[in-house]
Amino acid sequence: MTPAGLTLRAMTPSDWGRVADIYTAGIATGQATFETTVPSWEAFDQGKLDTHRTVAVDASGLVVGWCAVSPISARPAYAGVVENSVYVDPAAAGHGVGGALLAHLVASTEVTGIWTIQAGIFPENTASMRLHARAGFRVVGVRERIAQLKGTWRDVALLERRSPHP
Numbered sequence: 001m002t003p004a005g006l007t008l009r010a011m012t013p014s015d016w017g018r019v020a021d022i023y024t025a026g027i028a029t030g031q032a033t034f035e036t037t038v039p040s041w042e043a044f045d046q047g048k049l050d051t052h053r054t055v056a057v058d059a060s061g062l063v064v065g066w067c068a069v070s071p072i073s074a075r076p077a078y079a080g081v082v083e084n085s086v087y088v089d090p091a092a093a094g095h096g097v098g099g100a101l102l103a104h105l106v107a108s109t110e111v112t113g114i115w116t117i118q119a120g121i122f123p124e125n126t127a128s129m130r131l132h133a134r135a136g137f138r139v140v141g142v143r144e145r146i147a148q149l150k151g152t153w154r155d156v157a158l159l160e161r162r163s164p165h166p
Contacts, residue, residue: 001103003096005059008104011066015055016041018063019087026087031125033085034149044068049082052108056088056097064092067101069109072118080115086131093127102135106161115163120156129157137161 002008011019020041026032039047048068056065069082084105088097109117119137121128137159145153 001096002100006064006097006100007057008054008100009057011053011055011068013041013045015063015066016044019044019055019066022063022066022087022089025090030149031122032087032128034147034154036150048085051112052082052105054101054104054108056092056101058092064089065097065101067105069105069114069117080113081118082109082114082116083118083120086128098127098131099134102131106135110163110165115165117161119159121159123155123157129159132159132161135161 020038023038027035027038047070049071053068054066055063058064065086065088067084067086069084072078072081072083084102086098086101086105088101106117117137119128119132120143121132123129123142138161139157139159141158143156143158146156147154
């Protein structure tokens with residue numbers, strides 16, 4: 001369910017400034033990603049499937065969140081498996097933006113034949129873990145000390161949501 005006053009629409013290149021700002025805020029928490037800098041629009045555009053990029057816009061017209069998916073492999077056997085990203089402006093956190101974006105993403109992937117959405121989440125990011133659980137994701141394992149962020153080894157919980165219509 002989309003909260004009152006919130007609109008979900010396709011992301012456009014003109015949204016990039018706000019999308020990048022929200023991404024930067026996520027990076028700054030140290031709990032959202034191993035990335036330490038926001039990519040250029042061109043790199044983002046090349047890495048994300050264009051049919052599943054969505055922004056959440058508040059009643060004032062401000063982009064307050066975004067979601068997108070990346071293919072997990074170029075191999076044809078994995079054509080229906082993607083990894084998601086969901087980011088919410090800290091000022092809009094706790095108001096249903098992330099849930100609306102993730103529900104929209106699940107619906108959009110269902111109609112295009114994607115059978116698995118996976119997410120890699122730092123276990124300490126309890127808000128994201130809860131958000132994904134509410135959207136039907138389950139933890140399939142924890143990749144221990146999979147990579148370093150600023151010199152510290154971090155675990156990543158691997159979650160997935162399987163379509164009931166593979």
